[in-house]
Amino acid sequence: xxxxxxxxxxxxxxxxxxxxxxxxxxxxxxxxxxxxxxxxxxxxxxxxxxxxxxxxxxxxxxxxxxxxxxxxxxxxxxxxxxxxxxxxxxxxxxxxxxxxxxxxxxxxxxx
Amino acid sequence: xxxxxxxxxxxxxxxxxxxxxxxxxxxxxxxxxxxxxxxxxxxxxxxxxxxxxxxxxxxxxxxxxxxxxxxxxxxxxxxxxxxxxxxxxxxxxxxxxxxxxxxxxxxxxxx
DNA sequence: ACTCTGTGCAACCATCGGTTGCGCGTAGGT
DNA sequence: ACCTACGCGCAACCGATGGTTGCACAGAGT
Numbered sequence: 001x002x003x004x005x006x007x008x009x010x011x012x013x014x015x016x017x018x019x020x021x022x023x024x025x026x027x028x029x030x031x032x033x034x035x036x037x038x039x040x041x042x043x044x045x046x047x048x049x050x051x052x053x054x055x056x057x058x059x060x061x062x063x064x065x066x067x068x069x070x071x072x073x074x075x076x077x078x079x080x081x082x083x084x085x086x087x088x089x090x091x092x093x094x095x096x097x098x099x100x101x102x103x104x105x106x107x108x109x110x111x
Numbered sequence: 112x113x114x115x116x117x118x119x120x121x122x123x124x125x126x127x128x129x130x131x132x133x134x135x136x137x138x139x140x141x142x143x144x145x146x147x148x149x150x151x152x153x154x155x156x157x158x159x160x161x162x163x164x165x166x167x168x169x170x171x172x173x174x175x176x177x178x179x180x181x182x183x184x185x186x187x188x189x190x191x192x193x194x195x196x197x198x199x200x201x202x203x204x205x206x207x208x209x210x211x212x213x214x215x216x217x218x219x220x221x222x
Numbered sequence: 223a224c225t226c227t228g229t230g231c232a233a234c235c236a237t238c239g240g241t242t243g244c245g246c247g248t249a250g251g252t
Numbered sequence: 253a254c255c256t257a258c259g260c261g262c263a264a265c266c267g268a269t270g271g272t273t274g275c276a277c278a279g280a281g282t
Contacts, residue, residue, distance in 0.1 A: 022203070092137065
């Protein structure tokens, strides 16, 4: 019923590499740009850019630790993102069911 | 458990304009590039390109009708897309719950 | 026949995902 | 204290993509 979709947030997780980045950070909290890039088919600089995007939409948060920058996922914002996925999915699903119901009611008239 | 995410499909619905396009087509089946562009803040040509992308991943299907090209949503493919949204959402949600549970178990040791 | 309307095609532009290359600071080994 | 080496940031560059404008063409309506 909300439908209040945040395009920036959605676009952030729309990119495959960023989605994997989130996956990696969920599994291995406190990863650095370098460590993450080693587990991905892209360079450290590419990862850095993606982390920048994720940071801008609040999905991750960086904390300097010595000469490293450790990143961790922002649970709340990720939960919000998950909610949006569910929202859109539910809306489309409802449409599909409605369409299917209509199609059936045509095949099997209501009386 | 599947995790078999189709990047092309996901990227297709990752774009805000394309997502709205799908929304519009679900509400107003058989829309044309021109009619759809009137309900969006972009030009017809931009819409045409997006419909091309959606067509390539099988989310919509065009049928020439006279001099017009009417587009309709492919129910099955959209259902697949919805499933993927649910998949990723569920995976992340599970992680969040697990993390939260761990955090709680630290505050309230298991005994 | 002439016009309107819907398409398609092409050129062009900004942004984005990705790369390479460089320079800098800081942690560690000796 | 030194020097190495690792992690990082910045900048230039490149191809793909989301967007625009402009034009040329085809099918209906009068």
